[in-house]
Amino acid sequence: MAEKHLGHIKPYSAQFGTMVPMGKQKFLRTCIIWQLFRFVAINIRMTILILKSHH
Amino acid sequence: MARLIVMGGGVSGHTTATFAKKMLGKDHEVVVVTPNANWNWIPSNIWVGVGEMTKDEVVFPLAPVYKKAGIDYRQAKAISIHPEGKSDREDAYLTIEYTGQDKEAKTEELTYDYLINATGPKLNFGATPGLGEGTNLGKHTVSVCTADHAAHANLELKACIEKMKKGKRQKFLIGTGHGMCTCQGAAFEYIFNIEKTLTDAGVRDMADIQWISNESFLGDFGMGGLHFSMGGYAASSKIFSESLYAERGLDWIIGAHVNKVEAGKAHYELLDGSFGVAEFDFAMLIPPFAGVGLKAFAKDGSDITDTLFAPNGFMKVDANYAAGAYENWDASDWPSTLQNPTYKNLFAVGIAFAPPHPISKPMTTPNGTMIVPTPPRTGMPSAMMGKAVALSVVDMIKGKTTEPTHTANMSEMGAACVASAGKGLFTGTAAAMTVYPIVPDFKKYPGVGRDLNGTTGEIGLAAHWVKHILHHLFIWKAKLKPGWTLIPE
Numbered sequence: 089m090a091e092k093h094l095g096h097i098k099p100y101s102a103q104f105g106t107m108v109p110m111g112k113q114k115f116l117r118t119c120i121i122w123q124l125f126r127f128v129a130i131n132i133r134m135t136i137l138i139l140k141s142h143h
Numbered sequence: 144m145a146r147l148i149v150m151g152g153g154v155s156g157h158t159t160a161t162f163a164k165k166m167l168g169k170d171h172e173v174v175v176v177t178p179n180a181n182w183n184w185i186p187s188n189i190w191v192g193v194g195e196m197t198k199d200e201v202v203f204p205l206a207p208v209y210k211k212a213g214i215d216y217r218q219a220k221a222i223s224i225h226p227e228g229k230s231d232r233e234d235a236y237l238t239i240e241y242t243g244q245d246k247e248a249k250t251e252e253l254t255y256d257y258l259i260n261a262t263g264p265k266l267n268f269g270a271t272p273g274l275g276e277g278t279n280l281g282k283h284t285v286s287v288c289t290a291d292h293a294a295h296a297n298l299e300l301k302a303c304i305e306k307m308k309k310g311k312r313q314k315f316l317i318g319t320g321h322g323m324c325t326c327q328g329a330a331f332e333y334i335f336n337i338e339k340t341l342t343d344a345g346v347r348d349m350a351d352i353q354w355i356s357n358e359s360f361l362g363d364f365g366m367g368g369l370h371f372s373m374g375g376y377a378a379s380s381k382i383f384s385e386s387l388y389a390e391r392g393l394d395w396i397i398g399a400h401v402n403k404v405e406a407g408k409a410h411y412e413l414l415d416g417s418f419g420v421a422e423f424d425f426a427m428l429i430p431p432f433a434g435v436g437l438k439a440f441a442k443d444g445s446d447i448t449d450t451l452f453a454p455n456g457f458m459k460v461d462a463n464y465a466a467g468a469y470e471n472w473d474a475s476d477w478p479s480t481l482q483n484p485t486y487k488n489l490f491a492v493g494i495a496f497a498p499p500h501p502i503s504k505p506m507t508t509p510n511g512t513m514i515v516p517t518p519p520r521t522g523m524p525s526a527m528m529g530k531a532v533a534l535s536v537v538d539m540i541k542g543k544t545t546e547p548t549h550t551a552n553m554s555e556m557g558a559a560c561v562a563s564a565g566k567g568l569f570t571g572t573a574a575a576m577t578v579y580p581i582v583p584d585f586k587k588y589p590g591v592g593r594d595l596n597g598t599t600g601e602i603g604l605a606a607h608w609v610k611h612i613l614h615h616l617f618i619w620k621a622k623l624k625p626g627w628t629l630i631p632e
C-alpha cells in the first residue's frame with residue numbers, strides 16, 4: 089500500500105531512520121469517537137500522576 | 144503578625160502567595176514583589192506566536208486579584224537580600240525597586256520573617272552574540288518566552304507567509320540559541336505549530352523547516368530522554384520525537400551550541416567539534432536561562448551573594464551540590480524542602496532554585512565547549528514546589544514546627560506536559576506526556592530510570608482538547624475564581 093504522506097522522506101536521511109505513522113494511526117489521531125475515549129484516558133492518567141506526586 | 148514576602152509573581156510565586164494568604168488569613172501579611180503588572184499563562188504564548196490567540200487572551204492584571212486576596216502587591220523588582228539586617232537593625236530585609244504603581248525607580252526596604260524566591264529565569268539573550276543584549280531580544284531572531292515576544296513573532300511569521308504566497312521560499316529555524324539552554328519543550332511546540340500554520344495557510348511546500356538544539360539526541364528534553372510504555376515496548380522519547388519530525392518533514396540538527404547569530408545566519412558548533420551555519424528567514428531560538436541577578440549582603444555590608452546563590456544566579460537550597468561527575472549523580476541529590484541551608488527563613492521555588500546538576504549527561508566537544516541541556520522546571524513542578532513551600536512556611540509561621548513540613552522533590556514527583564502540535568477544535572493535535580519521576584531514579588527503576596506505569600506519551604486531538612482546557616482552567620485558578628483551590632497544580 090502506498091502511503092502518500094511519507095513521500096517527502098529521502099532514503100538514508102535522518103527521517104528515513106525512524107518509525108512513522110501510517111494511515112490508520114494518523115486517522116485515529118483526529119477520529120472524534122476514538123479521541124473521546126483517549127480524552128478520558130489522558131485525564132485519568134494525569135490525575136493518577138498528580139495524586140502520586142503530592143507529598 | 145509575621146510577614147512573608149514572595150519575590151516573583153509568575154507560575155510558582157503566584158501559587159505560593161495565594162495559597163499562603165488563604166491559609167494565613169488576616170493574622171499575617173503576604174507581600175508579592177514582582178516587576179510585572181500582568182500574570183501570563185506562558186504555555187499559551189505558543190499560540191500567540193502563531194496568531195491563534197491574542198496577547199490579551201494569555202495575560203491578566205495582577206492588581207485586582209491581589210486586592211481581592213488581601214495580598215500586598217508591590218510592582219517592583221527585588222534587588223538585594225539582607226538576611227541578617229544591618230548594623231543598626233536586626234530584622235532581615237529586602238531591597239526593592241519599583242517598576243510601576245507611580246513609584247518607578249524608587250527603592251524601598253521591606254522587612255520580612257520569611258522570604259521565598261520565585262523569580263524564575265533571566266532570559267539571557269546576551270550569552271550568544273547576535274541573539275540579543277543582556278535580557279533584551281536582538282533583531283535577528285524572535286522569541287515566544289514572553290507574551291510580547293510571541294505577539295512580535297506572529298507578525299514576523301505572517302510576513303513570511305505573505306512572501307511565500309508571492310512565491311518566495313522561506314527557511315525556518317527553531318530551537319535553542321546556546322549550548323546550555325533548557326526549555327526545549329517550548330521550541331518543540333513552536334516548530335509543530337509553525338508547521339501546522341503554514342500547512343493551513345497553504346504554503347507548507349514553500350517552507351524548509353529545521354530544528355536546532357543542544358540535545359545530544361532528539362527527545363532528550365533536558366531530562367536525559369525518557370521511555371514510554373507504548374505498544375508493548377519501552378519506547379525511547381528519541382523514537383517518539385524523531386517520528387513526529389519525520390512525519391512532518393522537519394529536519395534536525397542536534398548536539399549544537401549556537402555561538403553567533405547574524406542576519407539570516409546561525410553559526411554553531413557540534414558535539415563532534417565541527418562547525419556549521421544554518422541559514423534562516425525566520426528563527427525562534429530560546430535563550431539560555433540564568434538567575435535574575437539578586438545580590439545578598441551580611442549585617443556588616445559584606446557581599447554574601449556566593450553564600451546564597453550558585454554561580455549561575457539560582458538560589459542554593461537543600462540539594463547536594465557536591466555530587467561531582469555524571470557517574471556519581473543520584474536521585475537523592477535533588478532538593479526536597481527547597482530551604483536555603485544557611486538562612487532557614489529563605490526558600491526558592493520553580494526555576495529560581497539552583498539544581499544540583501543537569502539531568503542530561505554533560506558532553507564536551509573536542510574544542511572544549513560544553514554542550515548540555517540544563518534541567519527543565521516546567522509549570523507543574525514549579526507550581527507544586529510553590530504550594531509545598533507555602534504549606535511549610537504557613538506551619539512555621541503558625542508555630543506548629545520549626546522545620547519545613549512539606550516537600551516537593553523532582554526525583555519523587557511526576558510531571559504532565561501537553562505539548563501542542565497545532566491548534567484547532569477538530570484538527571488540532573498535541574503530545575500528552577506524563578513522566579514519573581522527573582529526575583530519573585536508576586536505583587528504583589533500573590535501566591530506564593522511570594516508572595513505566597507513570598511515563599506515557601501519545602499524540603492526538605484529545606491531548607489538544609486537554610491543552611485548551613488547561614489554558615482556561617489555569618487562568619481561572621490564577622484569577623482565584625470560585626473553586627480555584629480544587630484545581631490541581
Ligand SMILES: Cc1cc2nc3c(=O)[nH]c(=O)nc-3n(C[C@H](O)[C@H](O)[C@H](O)COP(=O)(O)OP(=O)(O)OC[C@H]3O[C@@H](n4cnc5c(N)ncnc54)[C@H](O)[C@@H]3O)c2cc1C
Pocket residue numbers: 150151152153154155156176177178179185186187188189219220221222261262263264287288289326328329435492493494495520521522523525559560561562
Ligand atoms: C514559551 C514557553 C512555553 C512553555 N510551555 C510550558 C508547558 O506547556 N507546560 C509547562 O509545564 N511548562 C511550560 N513552560 C515552562 C513554564 O512556563 C515555567 O516552568 C514556569 O513559568 C516557571 O515558573 P516560575 O515561577 O519559576 O517562573 P516564571 O513563571 O517565569 O515567574 C517568574 C516571575 O518572577 C518575576 N521576576 C523576575 N525578576 C524578578 C525580581 N528581581 N524580583 C521579583 N520578581 C522578579 C518575573 O517577572 C515573573 O513574574 C513554558 C515556557 C515557555 C517559555
